[in-house]
Amino acid sequence: MTGGTWLRVDFIACDGRGLCAEALPELITLDDWGFPIVSGQALPPRLLADARATVRACPRLALRLDAGR
Amino acid sequence: MTAGLVLAGTLPRLLPPEPPGLAGLAGHTARYGPPPAVPGRRQRDALIAEVGLAGLTGRGGAGFPTARKLAAVAAGHAPVVVANGTEGEPVSVKDRVLMACSPHLVLDGAVLAAEVTGAAKAVIVVHRDVREIIDEAVAERARARTDRVRLEVRTAAQGFVAGQASAVVQWVQRGVPAPTATPPRLAQRGLRGAPTLVQNVETLAHLALIARYGAAWFRAAGTPDEPGSMLVTVVGAVREPGVREVAIGTPVGQLLDLAGGASAPLQALLIGGYFGIWVDAAGALARPFSSAGLADLGAGPGAGLIVALPVGACGLSETARMMRYLAGESAGQCGPCVFGLPAIAGQVERLAEGRGADLGLLRRWLGQVDGRGGCAHPDGAVRLVRSALRTFGPELPMPPGGGR
Numbered sequence: 001m002t003g004g005t006w007l008r009v010d011f012i013a014c015d016g017r018g019l020c021a022e023a024l025p026e027l028i029t030l031d032d033w034g035f036p037i038v039s040g041q042a043l044p045p046r047l048l049a050d051a052r053a054t055v056r057a058c059p060r061l062a063l064r065l066d067a068g069r
Numbered sequence: 070m071t072a073g074l075v076l077a078g079t080l081p082r083l084l085p086p087e088p089p090g091l092a093g094l095a096g097h098t099a100r101y102g103p104p105p106a107v108p109g110r111r112q113r114d115a116l117i118a119e120v121g122l123a124g125l126t127g128r129g130g131a132g133f134p135t136a137r138k139l140a141a142v143a144a145g146h147a148p149v150v151v152a153n154g155t156e157g158e159p160v161s162v163k164d165r166v167l168m169a170c171s172p173h174l175v176l177d178g179a180v181l182a183a184e185v186t187g188a189a190k191a192v193i194v195v196h197r198d199v200r201e202i203i204d205e206a207v208a209e210r211a212r213a214r215t216d217r218v219r220l221e222v223r224t225a226a227q228g229f230v231a232g233q234a235s236a237v238v239q240w241v242q243r244g245v246p247a248p249t250a251t252p253p254r255l256a257q258r259g260l261r262g263a264p265t266l267v268q269n270v271e272t273l274a275h276l277a278l279i280a281r282y283g284a285a286w287f288r289a290a291g292t293p294d295e296p297g298s299m300l301v302t303v304v305g306a307v308r309e310p311g312v313r314e315v316a317i318g319t320p321v322g323q324l325l326d327l328a329g330g331a332s333a334p335l336q337a338l339l340i341g342g343y344f345g346i347w348v349d350a351a352g353a354l355a356r357p358f359s360s361a362g363l364a365d366l367g368a369g370p371g372a373g374l375i376v377a378l379p380v381g382a383c384g385l386s387e388t389a390r391m392m393r394y395l396a397g398e399s400a401g402q403c404g405p406c407v408f409g410l411p412a413i414a415g416q417v418e419r420l421a422e423g424r425g426a427d428l429g430l431l432r433r434w435l436g437q438v439d440g441r442g443g444c445a446h447p448d449g450a451v452r453l454v455r456s457a458l459r460t461f462g463p464e465l466p467m468p469p470g471g472g473r
Contacts, residue, residue: 010250011403012443031437033408 004042006066007051011035013062020063024054036063075101075282077289081314082298083274085170094209097173104177105280113185117143120276122284124296129153129232129269130344130372132360135276138266141256143186145264150191151241152179154199154270155225155232159394160342160374163300164270166312168199171274172206176220178273181280183218186266190219194237195270197224229343229398233444234267235259236400247400248444269372271300291317295359299370302342303328305377306335317370318362322354324375333379337460340366342374343391344449346456347384350377367456385421388457392417395450406447409438417454431458 007027016034026047027039043051043065055063075082090096107113121136142148152175156164168175179191195203200222207220226246230236233248238259240246259265268276275297279287288296295317301324304310308329315324321338325331335350346368356362360369378384396410413434420426431454439451 009441010443011405011441012248012250014404016404031405031409031441032412032434033404035404035408035441037437037441 004068005048005051006042006068007038007055008064008066009036009038010062010064013060015060015062017059019057019059020054023057024050027051028054075278077282077286080290080298080316082278082290083167083171083174083271083300084312084314094173094206094213094215097171101174101278102281104181104277107181107184107280113143113187116181116185116280119284120279123279123287124284124294125272125275125279125287126295127269128271128275128299128372129234130341132369132371135268135272138256138268139182139185141254142188142264142266145257148186148188148264148266149260150179150183150186150188151237151260151265151267152182152191152193152270152273153232153234153237153267154193154195154203155237156196157225157227157229157232158342158344158372158374159229160304160376161302161372163302163312163373165196165198167271167274167300168195169202172199172202173210174274174277175270176203176206176210176216177277177280178268178270178275179220180216180218181276182266182268182273186264188218188266190221192221192223192241192260193270194223194225194241197227200224229395230400230444230446233446235444237267238265247402248446250443292357292359292361294361295370299373301358301370301373301375303375303377305339305375306331306333306379306382307377308332315358318357318359320354321356321358321375324358325354325377331377331379333381335377336380336382337378337384339376339378339387340368340374341371342376343395343453344445345371345374346452347378347388347460348456349460367452383421384457384461385417388454388461389414389417389421392450392454395446395453399446400444403442403447405438405441409434409441410447410450413438413450413454417457 020036021028021030029037031037117139125135126132154164183191203222226240231246235249236246255265291297298314298316300314302312313327337347338350338353339345348366363369392414396414399406416426416431435451438447
């Protein structure tokens with residue numbers, strides 16, 4: 001797998017606090033119950049730093065960055 | 070390899086012949102011969118390679134190549150084997166029938182899987198209906214000193230999600246039948262941190278026969294791409310519902326004939342049970358029951374389930390009932406599943422009862438739930454409802470104002 005990085009949600013850990021969607025609205029929206037819907041696209045390089053910060057900010061440690069699909 | 074006591078290409082392989090032979094370990098050995106010993110590395114690797122040549126895939130529903138799982142677990146340190154006979158799917162009975170009829174074949178497979186992966190122990194997780202039969206078979210083997218591997222029997226948790234591989238591991242480990250997040254894969258870190266092979270009991274029974282008779286024997290049934298036989302549970306509007314063993318690729322219509330034939334004109338078939346999809350009956354009868362044969366219908370052989378729905382029955386009502394059940398069977402860990410499935414079930418109920426369902430909202434929720442759980446539970450529920458909308462769609466009652 002070359003290049004790309006993807007944002008992933010661990011839905012078992014996620015409680016739907018919603019911080020991620022506020023911190024990274026370019027890539028994360030919320031479903032009708034307040035749980036994150038993450039863009040299926042590889043992270044654009046310009047958002048990589050913001051994505052890392054968002055991963056660190058998740059109070060449930062439910063977000064991570066994965067290399068490859 | 071032993072000369073095949075069970076002739077290549079003849080069925081049943083796993084289920085008892087007609088008339089049935091001797092019961093117990095003696096009958097089992099008389100029918101199949103003893104399992105081969107796999108004392109060393111070379112024999113272990115050879116058996117894994119043979120399973121690969123045979124093309125055996127998991128019979129629990131996911132259809133993953135068994136040899137690859139065996140090799141992955143064998144590469145780890147001090148692994149453990151879990152034989153999965155949970156069978157939480159409400160329609161399926163094939164694992165229970167297999168364990169009741171051929172307990173020693175399943176246990177042979179569990180022991181062989183442990184031997185080839187280097188595991189000292191195999192945990193046999195069994196549906197409570199067959200617990201005593203398996204206990205008795207294990208005791209019989211202990212008296213005969215057949216196994217070098219320790220066998221531990223556990224009664225499975227009940228519930229739909231309880232049979233999912235990581236849920237089985239959690240059940241054995243801490244009494245909570247809930248799936249865990251991936252990664253790590255169970256083959257790397259499973260039961261109490263050990264590399265863990267979780268394999269459906271039917272898969273293990275096939276493994277026990279491949280170990281005896283070899284890949285070419287196994288491939289004498291089935292199709293070149295999907296070799297072997299499989300157990301299929303056929304229920305609904307058929308005269309003799311129950312479990313049959315068939316070659317993969319047997320036409321769907323023939324499976325219904327084996328179950329005594331349709332007891333009424335058929336409207337639709339639910340292929341795959343609660344995790345399956347609805348298909349139009351007429352369009353499916355000539356299809357081979359295989360991944361290739363069912364792929365363009367969006368279906369697959371999965372864990373081998375067919376429910377026949379007669380003309381006059383309401384497919385949407387059936388789906389609504391199933392969807393409400395699936396919503397209740399969520400392990401309760403993931404938001405989209407916990408909130409989404411009951412919401413979807415509510416809309417399907419409105420649809421079935423002609424109470425003005427909001428189809429736009431239903432489709433939106435199906436999209437929002439799909440692929441967003443720690444296990445495939447929500448995905449399966451979404452697939453079921455989508456197939457119901459496709460198959461029973463032309464009858465959809467239009468809400469006042471034409472819907473949206």
